[in-house]
Amino acid sequence: MKFFADTAEIDAIAELNDIGLIDGVTTNPSLILKSGRDILEVTKEICSIVSGPVSAEVTSLDFENMMREAAVLAKVAKNICIKLPLTLDGLKACKALTSEGHKTNVTLCFSANQALLAAKAGATYISPFVGRLDDINNDGAQLIEDIRTIYDNYAHLHTQILAASLRTPNHVSAVAKIGADVATIPPNVIKTLVNHPLTDGGLAQFTADWKKTGQKI
Numbered sequence: 001m002k003f004f005a006d007t008a009e010i011d012a013i014a015e016l017n018d019i020g021l022i023d024g025v026t027t028n029p030s031l032i033l034k035s036g037r038d039i040l041e042v043t044k045e046i047c048s049i050v051s052g053p054v055s056a057e058v059t060s061l062d063f064e065n066m067m068r069e070a071a072v073l074a075k076v077a078k079n080i081c082i083k084l085p086l087t088l089d090g091l092k093a094c095k096a097l098t099s100e101g102h103k104t105n106v107t108l109c110f111s112a113n114q115a116l117l118a119a120k121a122g123a124t125y126i127s128p129f130v131g132r133l134d135d136i137n138n139d140g141a142q143l144i145e146d147i148r149t150i151y152d153n154y155a156h157l158h159t160q161i162l163a164a165s166l167r168t169p170n171h172v173s174a175v176a177k178i179g180a181d182v183a184t185i186p187p188n189v190i191k192t193l194v195n196h197p198l199t200d201g202g203l204a205q206f207t208a209d210w211k212k213t214g215q216k217i
């Protein structure tokens with residue numbers, strides 16, 4: 001499963017990229033607002049750090065302006081992936097942009113039928129929001145499983161499942177078990193994945209015992 005960083009924070013992206021933990025980045029209008037940066041400037045900087053796909057989201061709601069904005073975003077860098085909302089206009093733009101050779105990421109997906117439509121529109125990625133379904137007492141992981149089942153029924157569907165709105169390490173392992181192609185994860189959650197108290201305790205014991213040997217490598 002590929003890991004994308006779900007953020008527009010440059011320092012966090014650079015840190016994780018240096019470790020070699022991320023294969024791409026996803027942003028959205030809320031993450032751009034949180035960054036306090038100009039969308040084109042921060043997206044260009046992200047694309048200069050990460051060689052993998054960087055999702056930048058259109059903000060218009062109508063097809064014509066989605067296509068206009070997509071043309072602007074696509075010029076930022078070669079690894080731009082155009083993010084589009086799961087609406088009829090978004091699906092129309094997805095079909096058009098995909099046919100022009102652009103990578104596309106259809107977002108705000110909350111049902112298997114929506115995901116089927118995105119695949120029919122040729123989306124490179126579909127972004128089902130796991131956390132937001134859990135927030136309203138639905139089962140976000142079940143949506144990932146349903147989409148996996150449907151996509152795997154049809155060899156001609158090539159859309160990759162990009163599990164989004166992941167808030168906890170359990171979300172990450174749950175979507176990995178199901179077979180999501182990508183997980184887009186907030187940097188703080190990515191860094192939490194490495195933590196285990198037995199690892200910490202075991203390393204402390206190894207370090208203490210090694211010190212007792214008086215040896216050096």
Ligand code: G3P
Nearest residue numbers: 006026131132164165184
């Ligand atoms: O990529 C979508 C993600 O940023 C949404 O996450 O936590 O706002 O549901 P969240």
